[in-house]
Amino acid sequence: MTIKMWNASAWVLACVVLSACGNAATSTTAADDAAADASDAALDDAAPTVREDLTWPPDKPGPFQVGYRTFPLTYVPAPDGVTRTIQVNVWYPTNDATGTPSVYFDAYPVPHDDVFKDASLAHPVDAAGYPVHLFTHGHLGFGGSAPYMVRHFATHGWIVIAPDHTGNTLVNNADPKPPAIYWWRETDDEACLDWLEKLPPSDPLYGKARTDKVFLSGHSFGSTDVWALAGVPYDAKMIAANCAAGKTNIDCAQVAQDKYKAGFADKRIAGAAQLAGGVDDGVFAPEAPTAVTIPMLIMTGTDDQGHPSAPLWDPLPHGWWVEITGGCHQTFGLGDCNPPMTAEVGTPIVWTYTLALARRAVLGDTGDQVKGILDGTTPVSPLAALKTK
Numbered sequence: 402m403t404i405k406m407w408n409a410s411a412w413v414l415a416c417v418v419l420s421a422c423g424n425a426a427t428s429t430t431a432a433d434d435a436a437a438d439a440s441d442a443a444l445d446d447a448a449p450t451v452r453e454d455l456t457w458p459p460d461k462p463g464p465f466q467v468g469y470r471t472f473p474l475t476y477v478p479a480p481d482g483v484t485r486t487i488q489v490n491v492w493y494p495t496n497d498a499t500g501t502p503s504v505y506f507d508a509y510p511v512p513h514d515d516v517f518k519d520a521s522l523a524h525p526v527d528a529a530g531y532p533v534h535l536f537t538h539g540h541l542g543f544g545g546s547a548p549y550m551v552r553h554f555a556t557h558g559w560i561v562i563a564p565d566h567t568g569n570t571l572v573n574n575a576d577p578k579p580p581a582i583y584w585w586r587e588t589d590d591e592a593c594l595d596w597l598e599k600l601p602p603s604d605p606l607y608g609k610a611r612t613d614k615v616f617l618s619g620h621s622f623g624s625t626d627v628w629a630l631a632g633v634p635y636d637a638k639m640i641a642a643n644c645a646a647g648k649t650n651i652d653c654a655q656v657a658q659d660k661y662k663a664g665f666a667d668k669r670i671a672g673a674a675q676l677a678g679g680v681d682d683g684v685f686a687p688e689a690p691t692a693v694t695i696p697m698l699i700m701t702g703t704d705d706q707g708h709p710s711a712p713l714w715d716p717l718p719h720g721w722w723v724e725i726t727g728g729c730h731q732t733f734g735l736g737d738c739n740p741p742m743t744a745e746v747g748t749p750i751v752w753t754y755t756l757a758l759a760r761r762a763v764l765g766d767t768g769d770q771v772k773g774i775l776d777g778t779t780p781v782s783p784l785a786a787l788k789t790k
């Protein structure tokens with residue numbers, strides 16, 4: 402599929418030509434004015450142009466190949482605090498047909514040999530820039546632990562950015578969890594978006610990633626990040642009381658308690674998906690999800706017994722819940738569960754619903770394809786049960 406783009410040189414030339422015509426000596430008549438008014442009216446009545454990426458079926462891969470890059474990012478999570486370094490992963494659309502297959506952690510092969518390391522960057526579908534999806538991994542996970550979903554978004558022209566949460570990853574972890582991880586993870590996520598906004602002009606992504614509206618997803622323990630960044634407050638009083646009684650492993654330092662009180666709501670988050678998550682009663686009150694105001698998708702699996710849906714769905718004021726029959730915890734991550742719930746069966750369900758909601762929340766897509774998926778009139782899979790409210 403050919404992506405139709407404005408050519409910048411042609412645009413400048415057209416402006417010059419129009420300006421020159423405006424400065425020329427002309428004479429107009431009433432008929433000319435009437436014709437101009439009629440032309441303006443016709444433009445006003447014309448149907449709005451539909452973005453090309455909103456015509457692509459959400460359940461099918463988009464037309465792009467996928468590029469991948471990774472790098473360390475150092476930032477300070479709190480004023481006068483410790484310096485923290487995380488690894489950041491970025492997937493993006495490319496037109497490269499060949500390249501070096503990517504490897505996560507320099508050890509974990511990507512399950513697609515067409516995700517190319519350091520590939521060239523394709524032009525965004527829309528001149529305003531690429532839509533952005535922020536993914537946050539689970540406990541002992543890593544940024545690339547939902548490889549099928551992030552690849553799917555990139556084929557549709559999205560930038561996907563995901564941190565490796567230092568101290569809580571597959572290869573860098575502590576048991577029990579580092580106390581500060583309960584607020585470092587949120588600042589890691591925000592630091593990734595801040596990085597996109599502060600890129601130097603030499604970076605190919607400079608000025609091209611739209612962070613004013615971002616889609617957020619989190620797997621397992623990443624659900625804590627999703628709730629918090631979506632505006633659900635930590636129960637600061639409960640945490641303070643548990644800290645005073647010595648009944649918590651959460652960071653009780655004053656800088657942490659100040660963070661809990663201030664909250665982690667990020668106005669850049671326009672929609673979100675909870676993937677096999679929960680509501681951590683160590684930081685949230687049971688009714689915490691009632692605070693959600695953005696479009697929220699809950700996804701669960703019947704064979705993921707440790708992550709029941711009720712605590713997520715029942716207090717949610719509005720949203721979508723998809724339960725996958727036979728889905729296990731990794732249906733929403735690395736993919737494979739016990740047959741027949743293989744990655745080929747389960748992950749397309751995950752990426753179809755997440756991309757549909759992302760297009761609705763970030764791109765304002767109200768077309769029939771997205772509408773049908775989210776209202777249930779377009780079946781996605783006989784294994785997927787959808788509820789809305």
